[in-house]
Amino acid sequence: MVDPALLFxxxxxxxxxGILLFLLAAxxxxxxxxxxxxxLAHGSLYxxxxxxxxTVTLAADSFLLGIAVALPATLILGVVLEVIVxxxxxxRGHLDQVLATFGMILFFNELVRLIWGPEGIEVPLPxxxxxxxxxxxxPLPIYRIVVIAVGLLVAAFLYFLVVKTRTGMLIRAGASxxxxxxxxxxxxxxxFTLVFGLGAALAALAGVMAGPIFAxxxxxxxxxxxxxLVVIVIGGIGSIRGAFVxxxxxxxxxxxxxxxxxxxxKLFMPVNAAxxxxxxxASMLIYILMAGVLFxxxxxxxxxxxx
Amino acid sequence: xKKALVFxxxxxxxxxxxxxxxxAKAKKIKIGFVTTLSGGPGxxxxxxxNSVQIALDHLGGKMGGIPVEVIFEDDQxxxxxxxxxxxxxxxKDKVDIVSGFIWSHVVLASRNSVVKAGKFLIISNAGTSKIxxxxxxxxxxxxxxxNDQVPMxxxxxxxxxxxxxxxxxxxxxxxxxxxxxxxxxxxxxxILGKDLTKWPTQLDFSAELAKARASKADGVFIFxxxxxxxxxxxxxxxxxxxxxxxxxxxxxxxxxxxxxxQAKLQNVLGTYSTQFxxxxxxxxxxxxxxxxxxxxxxxYPSHYGAQSYDSIMLIDSAVRAVGGxxxxxxxxxxxxxxxxxxxxxxxxxxxxxHFPIQDFYLREVVKDSDGxxxxxxxxxxxxxxxxxxxxxxxxxxxx
Numbered sequence: 001m002v003d004p005a006l007l008f009x010x011x012x013x014x015x016x017x018g019i020l021l022f023l024l025a026a027x028x029x030x031x032x033x034x035x036x037x038x039x040l041a042h043g044s045l046y047x048x049x050x051x052x053x054x055t056v057t058l059a060a061d062s063f064l065l066g067i068a069v070a071l072p073a074t075l076i077l078g079v080v081l082e083v084i085v086x087x088x089x090x091x092r093g094h095l096d097q098v099l100a101t102f103g104m105i106l107f108f109n110e111l112v113r114l115i116w117g118p119e120g121i122e123v124p125l126p127x128x129x130x131x132x133x134x135x136x137x138x139p140l141p142i143y144r145i146v147v148i149a150v151g152l153l154v155a156a157f158l159y160f161l162v163v164k165t166r167t168g169m170l171i172r173a174g175a176s177x178x179x180x181x182x183x184x185x186x187x188x189x190x191x192f193t194l195v196f197g198l199g200a201a202l203a204a205l206a207g208v209m210a211g212p213i214f215a216x217x218x219x220x221x222x223x224x225x226x227x228x229l230v231v232i233v234i235g236g237i238g239s240i241r242g243a244f245v246x247x248x249x250x251x252x253x254x255x256x257x258x259x260x261x262x263x264x265x266k267l268f269m270p271v272n273a274a275x276x277x278x279x280x281x282a283s284m285l286i287y288i289l290m291a292g293v294l295f296x297x298x299x300x301x302x303x304x305x306x307x
Numbered sequence: 308x309k310k311a312l313v314f315x316x317x318x319x320x321x322x323x324x325x326x327x328x329x330x331a332k333a334k335k336i337k338i339g340f341v342t343t344l345s346g347g348p349g350x351x352x353x354x355x356x357n358s359v360q361i362a363l364d365h366l367g368g369k370m371g372g373i374p375v376e377v378i379f380e381d382d383q384x385x386x387x388x389x390x391x392x393x394x395x396x397x398x399k400d401k402v403d404i405v406s407g408f409i410w411s412h413v414v415l416a417s418r419n420s421v422v423k424a425g426k427f428l429i430i431s432n433a434g435t436s437k438i439x440x441x442x443x444x445x446x447x448x449x450x451x452x453x454n455d456q457v458p459m460x461x462x463x464x465x466x467x468x469x470x471x472x473x474x475x476x477x478x479x480x481x482x483x484x485x486x487x488x489x490x491x492x493x494x495x496x497x498i499l500g501k502d503l504t505k506w507p508t509q510l511d512f513s514a515e516l517a518k519a520r521a522s523k524a525d526g527v528f529i530f531x532x533x534x535x536x537x538x539x540x541x542x543x544x545x546x547x548x549x550x551x552x553x554x555x556x557x558x559x560x561x562x563x564x565x566x567x568x569q570a571k572l573q574n575v576l577g578t579y580s581t582q583f584x585x586x587x588x589x590x591x592x593x594x595x596x597x598x599x600x601x602x603x604x605x606x607y608p609s610h611y612g613a614q615s616y617d618s619i620m621l622i623d624s625a626v627r628a629v630g631g632x633x634x635x636x637x638x639x640x641x642x643x644x645x646x647x648x649x650x651x652x653x654x655x656x657x658x659x660x661h662f663p664i665q666d667f668y669l670r671e672v673v674k675d676s677d678g679x680x681x682x683x684x685x686x687x688x689x690x691x692x693x694x695x696x697x698x699x700x701x702x703x704x705x706x
Contacts, residue, residue: 006521013513058569109346118349120534122541122570130571132547139520141545144513213545214510214538215570217347223508258502258514279479279503 002260009138010259011252016144018251019151023206024224025231025243026158027199033238033304034174035192037086038094040101042203042228043221044108045081049074049204050216051112054121057211063126067208071201078200082193090192109218120217129212147209154205158240171195175238175304227254230286234293236300245301250286257282332631333403336375338622339396340615341389341407341417342431344381347534350562351409351611352381355431357604358612361596362619364603370626377619378402382409386416393417397424403633404429406618409611411435411454411481415442422446427625427639431618432611434662436485440699443660446636448643450617450650451610452583453662453694454482455489457556458530460581460667460688462493465526465554471496474524476515476539478506478531486530486556492695499524510538516546526552536563540572549574556580559672561609564680576672576680583663584613584652585670585682593651607681613651624648644706656691660700664693 028042049070057066085104089097125143132139162168170191173181182188207216214220231250235242261282265274293301340359342352359377368375378400382389389408396402397420405421406429408414414433421428428447430438434454438447465473475490475498477483483506491498499522502515519527527548531539536558543553559567559580567575586597586607596616600608608616621643628642629635644657655665667689670682 003521006517009517009521010514013517017511017513113345113349118345118347118353119566120347120537122537122566124569124571127571130541130544132545134547139547141513141542141547143545213542215534215541215566217534219346223510226508255514258504259518262502275501275503279505283505283509 002263005136005138006259009140010255012138012140013144014252014255015248016148016251017255018248019148020206020210021224021228021231021251022151022244022247023154023202023209024228025235025247026154026240027202028228029232029235029238029240029243030171030175030195031199032232034171034178034195035090036178037090038097038101039086039199040098040225041081041104041108042199043225044105045074045078045200045203046207046210046221046224047108047112047216047218048077049207050123050211050220051116051121051207052204053208054123054211054216055116057123058121063123063129063212066123067205070204070208074204074207075197075201078203079193079197081200082196086196087189087192105222112218116216118218120215121211122215123211125212143212147213150205150209154202155240155244162240167191167194172304227286230290232300233290234300236303238304239300239302242300242302242304249289253285253289254282257285261285333373333633336370336373336404336626336631336633337400337402338375338377338619339393339400339402339405339407340377340379340431341382341392341396341405341413342379343384343409344379345383348384348409349381351533351609352379354562354609354612355407355409355615358596358600358608358615359619361600361603361608362616362623364599365595366619366623370623371631373626373631379407382413384410384413386410386412389413390416390420393420397421397426402426404622406622407431407615408433411437414438418442418444418447425636427622427636427643429618429622429643431615434694435481436694436696439660439662439694440696443700443702445640445661445702448621448657448661449663450621451614451663452665452667453696454485455492455696456667456689456692456694457581457583458486458489458528459493460669460692461528461554461556461579462490462495463688464579464581464669465490465528466493466495470494470525470552470554472499472522472524473497473526473528474499474519474522475501475528476512476519476531477503477529478509478535479503480506482532483530490528490556496525507533507535510535512539512542513546516542516548520546520548520551524551526554528554528556529558530556531558537566537570537572540567540575541570544572544574553578554580556582559682561586561607561681562611564672564682565606568680576674578672579685580670580672580682581667581688582610582670582682583665583667584610585668585684587681587683588652588668590651590653592649592653596651607679617648617650617652620648620650621646641706657706658693658697659702659704660694660697661702662694662697664691666690667692 053066053070056069129143231246235246262278344352380392430449439453625639625642669685
């Protein structure tokens, strides 16, 4: 039988992983949904955020200062990128956008290699965050609790921003009908720049949060971006709520699959076969879920766009 | 032996024999060195290149009086690129010898190109079971080890230390599965759980660590090379597993330790790993190699570097044995087989599959006198150990 304490711990891990995906997905889904822009370089902003934070953290010996510098710096980088490069791509097809932003991934990877070298940077955490906290005999890493807390705060902030403010109204309007909002005399370009900057800052936050878990490395954005795209597809393009639910879903499925699938398989398979099949199937689970969602609800769980 | 001696003497005689011999002597020795120079694993390639540089410094840039040129190529950890670069080295640069290779799958893809061109291949790292076994070849030599040997040594260590139960975590690819098979072959206790993680994309180990802790195993065995080492180590600490001893192979080395120290992961200090070499291995050659490397590059070399240094020195021994006449393939092969050169690990012999029969050690992570983290040899685990795949190699040992 499954140990309830282990199950709880794995759910916690799943939620934490989902929160990290959410931070990335929130920015990407806004950019994709509102600007109809396929931005693969989102992962590069995540990487830049992680590197900037790591550098400042090491130089100043303060993780908080690292965050404080990395977020605005990446936001500015995002805005500059939007103004210089991406603006020219809005009217082009998705294929052009994919090509151009893929080029930007290569550019940023090489840039990081030139500046910081190929090794990657380890981000030291204050000792207190590098430990675990025992809750009902279950040890939970303190840093991962912090990540969850930050993620929930961001989710609350985005909810407030999108639902309660005028800016949010524009964002929602932009997501459901771009042409109409332009026709109503709203400067859609400014909304775009704002959204892109916001997305960049969120990506940087995800990078900063990921740094102390995975370390800042070249190409760190590409691997995670694939899962983030799955989140967006499942959640519904352009929907923050969809990104939140989708990210948690993916996080929990990914972790639970890795945790319990081999035991499950062992119930009806020889041990050796189960040990080789389980990791392979576990890594496919989220794609199977995506295929299922696409089949039954092609627009995602929480579609933002009306048509 | 006798044959080799005759070859040696005749080679020596030829160098003294005047104009004819001088004509046969190469004007320049070209060595093609395939490694990884881009991306994250470029760190390994850098260490190998630095070590080749130290070897050339020690040789004064010459082998048997002939100037040496080493041409480095980047395989990008891709088999198809590795093969293409190998072909380029062989046919465009016309190198005399091919060396290097970090990755098993890359060397497997490139092997045939070298064999077909009739050149020697001196493998500096990749220890694939296939080339040690069925795909062994008279012109292929290794200056490293066969993958399984290192985790097998770790299994023996665990038995000796009274570890009764183990949890195993490794990436799900060829080398990862080799490592798991290796430790399973010698470890006599119970393996309470085993996770093979997606490689190389999975860097989150929360699920696996929670399972490892829940299993209450005496120890955790891992194989996570490259950047995954650091991600794993740091999550190990954060998951509160520091009281469970961690045993690793090919993970904690001179390349990852500075980074782990930078991240202040105190739990890494005191962890154990097995290897054929360590920066503190007490041989005259190794002392000189490590000291000169540290003087020039400011850090400890890794085993990748040590093996690369040995590759160059092994080649030098063969070139000198034939007096620079690289066309004498048989005489060169005889010289390679003798392994009669100053290896960083001390004297070793070649098995029938041209893989070293050598000692393996248990190493512990310690602080050196400057406070830098490094590995120190605790004890010898295996003496003159031969890999298990040698039996599958059809070559007979005649030397």
